[in-house]
Structures are given as structure tokens and as C-alpha cells.
Amino acid sequence: MKMNGARIMLECLKKEGVDTVFGYPGGTVINIYDELFSFKEIRHILPRHEQAGTHAADGYARATGKVGVAIATSGPGATNTVTGIATAYMDSIPMVIVTGQVPTALIGNDAFQEVDIIGITRPCTKHSFLIKDVKDVAMIMKKAFYIARSGRPGPVLVDLPKDVQIAQTEFIYPESVDIRGYKPNLEGHFRQVEKAVGMLLDSQRPVMYVGGGVVLGDAADQLTTLARRLTVPVTTTLMGLGSFPGNDENSLGMLGMHGAYCANMAMTHSDLIVAVGARFDDRVTGKIATFAPNAKIIHIDVDPTSIKKNVRVDLPIVGDVQDVLSKMNKQLDKQKEKVEKFLSTLGPWHADIAGWKTKHPLSYKQSSTIIKPQYVIQKLRELSDDDAIVSTDVGQHQMWTAQFFQFNKPRTLLSSGGLGTMGYGLPAAMGAQAAYPGRQVITICGDGGVQMNIQEMATLVQNRLPVKIVILNNNFLGMVRQWQELFFDKRYSQTCMELPIDFIKLAEAYGAKGFHASKPDEVEKVIRQGFAEDGPVIMEFKVAREEKVLPMVPAGASLNEMVLNA
């Protein structure tokens, strides 16, 4: 059947199993919206800003593992998506962003609302396409989804000029794609896997350093099996939280700049680091020259460019985490004796780790008069559902969430790690809630960042998305203030949010409920009230204003040079 390009694009979404898209109309996508009017198979959610729409698609993708989809019009609509695309790119999130474009004949003429969005997003997309012929729409959409979700996932932008949306052709969805320049290597080399198992069983002080790749590759089970049978301590990055149960006795929690003392000490003293889907980010390694001085490094990653980018690697394994970890588990099945011997030698290492855990556990000083932000996070964990999904914004509250909200399941923490995008938390939660209407979805925000996409309250109310918005209000851009306190003599330049906001009234203005606590003994009540509501709510906690996130590895210092209390 003949259809226009706009309709074909929607049919492609349907073929790819897309059930929800986040988009905003405008002149160059009006034909898509006209088709959408009668296209009931796809739920369209209208955010109040394209940036938020893109973050919502990202949150949807992180929570489900499916490709998130966002639509925006050309020009300002497209440029508004850029922060969302860059956020997804840095954290390897599968997304397809469809932007309208001026008619092909006008491209390059500085036409009304024309921008070179392909050019603007080139460094922050996995790939991008400009469709010039309606006959290519189906194939390009197929390729876009394939590229977005395979190998190391990432956002793909499809620029769809208005005339191509109007032109007609036969709709035939290709069965398969073949891109000769793109063949992700998913299968770990067998010999390398064998060697890795050998090195692991020969080690005395092993650590598994686990990253977002295990979440993205849905390999939490394989990882947990491997770590538990060998009783190897596991530390995760911010992005890896939830891929190994935080309540497991072998869990060291998060490592890095604001990581646990025991995790950073274990890395520093280890003789073998098994990096699984983690990319040795500078927030994790600290000073490279002194990073894990005595450790051999095995690095498992699907993207060869991640390997040996920042640190030397003794054994690289290019492949999908699920494949490689399964193969390692199979190898271990065959080596019962060596495993026994290995287990019997781990005692001293476990003792060292237990020592570090008790010497400096994650802690804070409780108060009976002021709410400590860490206390709110602990209470949230205690009172929330086991499978609750938590998104964060960026700042101190994000780090306290990573430290004190114990994540036990993958895809339950949605956080902007690589780009550190303030304004991410609320819309990402919105995307997750759209995917899982029945699950508890909480976003933990600062008073600064929540205001960067606060307009999405309207989207939540309109679409009955009962996101629980937690605001840890310190009336500061707290994370920057902390740096100013520690490294700039407390010169709090432009970090004090002088105007207090009445967040309760704000919630009410959008037709939502708001609750507020300013004393420690009100915290539990407010959380219970908020969770009991059927609709979206704001729970605001006035917290200790100058609380710091600790421990902290100052920028450029070694991992074991942690500031523990300052």
C-alpha cells in the first residue's frame, strides 16, 4: 500500500515494537502529527520542553532496555534535544530521535527554522541519517534502530525533511539489515576467556569492577553467579549500581571520587582487577599514575575503543558481557579443584576488606534538629517498594542516593553519569513511569536541578504519571558549594539560591500534591503521605544546608587519598 513518508515512519516505529514516544509538534513535523492523530497503536506523550522529551525517552530506555524514541520539529525543537542526546550518548543509551527538517530543496538556504542538526549532533550521536528520498525511510529507520540497540548502544538521529514526509511510496519494511562497516563483535574470544579464568583463579586479591555495560547488556545474573561462586568482592561504578545486589556480603558499593573507602582501598591493593562493562572514567580512577599499582587488569567490553583508552590492560576481551560472563562460568564448571583451592586462599583478602569496611563505613552524623539528607535517602529505601525505580538529578543528592539508597536490581537507578546533566531526573522518571505505570517511580532531585525541567509537572499530571518527586532542599547549588568550601575558601560565588521557592504551592499550581518536612521526625510521615498518593507529588525536605558528600577523592588525587571527614 502506498503511504506518505510521515506514515511510513510511524509504521516503522510500530514494527520496531515502540509503544510510547515523546514528542513536540511544529511546522516541519506537522505531517507526522497529522498521521499520528489517527494512529492509535502508539502512545504519544507531549512534554513541555523538547529537552525533557528526550530525557524521558532516555529514562524509558534505561528502565526497559528498549529503544527510547523522541520527536522534535526542526530548528529550535531540534536544538532543544541536544542536551538530551548528549546525555544519552555519554551513558550509551539506545535512542532514536526523529527531527523534522526543512524541505530538501531549501536545505542550506538558511530557511525558516533550518539548522544543521546532523552537524550539531555529530559528536554526540552514535550515528545519524538525513533522509532525502521517501523510498529510503523504511530502510533507514530499520538501520537506526539496529544501530541504536546493538553493540555499544547509543542515540541515533534521523533527520526527516518535510517534503519526504509528504511524498508517497509503497511501504515495505525490510526483514534484515546489513551494514558492511558495522559488525559489532559480540562473542568473546574463547582463548582470551580461558586465560581470564586462569588469571582469576591464580589471583589472591581479586576485585570485580563493574560498570554500566552489565546493566546495558542485561548480564546482572551472569555476573552475580560468577562473583558469588568465587566470593570475589564486587565494586560498581555509578552506572553499574544495581547490577550486583548492594546488600550482598561481597558488595563493596560504589568506587571512585565519592565511592566507599573499602572499594577504593580494594582497588588500590588488588592484584587483579576484572573490569566488566566499565570504562575507567577519571571519576573512578583518580590519578592514573598511581591507579591500582599492583594489579593486572582484565577488561571486558563490547567497544574496542574503551579498552586501553585510559589505563594499561593486560588481557583485553572484546565481546558482549553476557556472552563473556557465561563462557567464564562454563569454564569454572570444568575447574572444580582449582576453584576450591582459590576459595581456600581468599581468607586474608576478605579479612583486609572486612577491616576497611569497619574502619570507615559510609556514615554521617545524625541530628535530632536538622534533617540530614542521607537520612532521607535511607528512609526512602526503607519505605519504598523493592522494585522501585529511582532517577536522580545531578549534584550532592545524586551522590547520597548512590551511597545510601541500596540498589539491588539492575535498571532501578537512572542517573546521568557521563554528562552529569542537571534537569535530567524529573523527565527521566516520567519516561520510566510511562513504561511502567504500575511501579513506584521516584525522582530524587536538588532544589537547583529540579527547576531546570520543573515544567514537566504538567506532563505528569496530564498523563496521570504518578512520579514521586523528592527535593532535597539545601537552598544551594550544593555540589558546587562543596567544592567552593573545600578548594576556594568558602567563597560561595553564585551558589546560594537566594529566593526560597514554595514547592508546595508550585505542586498545587500544576494540580499535584505537595508535602514538606523540615524536622527529622517529620521525614517518615511525609514519605508515607507522598507514597500513598495516587498521583504525582512533590515531597520537599529542608536539609542541612552545608552537609558535604564524603568520602571524597579530590580531583587529580590518587584513589587512596580520600578526604574522609572535613
Next chain:
Amino acid sequence: MQHTISVLVENEFGVLSRVSALFSGRGFNIDSLTVAPTNDEGMSRMTIVTRGDENILEQITKQLNKLIDIIKVIDFTDGSGIEREMALIKVSAEDESRAEVLRIVDIFRAKIIDVTPRSYTIEATGSPVKIDGILDLLRPLGLKELVRTGAVAIGRGAKGWKG
């Protein structure tokens, strides 16, 4: 150290900008870059001359391979490739220097492609080292203008691209 790499790419919109943006975005050097179609209509071939230590070259190769439109990356640093470059060189040539220029052109098997009473324009082809050589000799005589194509490279014998 200097490296010559050959990159086979899809003849798609924007490939050149993807490659050049990769180099500039990641702070890799480009000494020269050439691109033109191949015998396969769907494919173009770039030759990039770049610099960096072993780790940098490894990242360059991996990052290039990661681009979706790139089909193959071949590194010729191990001497497995033959490199050629062409230069168009305009030199002043007056009185006694006219004969000297002709001698140099002859030694390097170059060609004079344009003559005026005060200058010669020379076409020289050869390895980049050879081009540097002729330039060294011509420079004292008064080099007025220089255009180099940048190196192109192909594998010796069996080494190279098999489609």
C-alpha cells in the same frame, strides 16, 4: 611517529566530516588527508597521514573502525604500503637559475608544465620523502607557490583491500 593509514568508506553524505570531526574532536593530528572514489562505485578511499605514539595510533584506528560508514582501516606503517604524492611547484627561474631548475627537474624525473620568462611550474611525483627532497633543492632558488596532494597509499602484493 608518522603513520599512513588507508580508510575505505561508504560513499555516503557527510562521511568526510565524520572523519575530520573525529580527528579534531579527539585531538588527533592530521598531516594530510586525501579522498576520492574507487573502482567500486559505492566506496571511496581516504589516505590519512597522522602522527602519534603506539597508543594514540591504536585509538585512532579503533575510533575510525567504530564509525558506521567506515568499511575498513589499513595501517601501512610497517612498510607494507607504497606511498606516492604529487606536488605542483612554482619556482622563480631567471638567468642562470633557469638551467639549475631544469637540472633538478631532470634528476627527480619531474616535469615542467608551465613556463614564463620568470618562472617554471613543475609537476613532481614520488614518495613524500622524494617530494621533500626536490623542494629542499628548489627552495634556495626561490619557491613561489606550492601545492601538494598529500600522500596516497596502496598495499604491496597481497596486502590491502579485498572486497
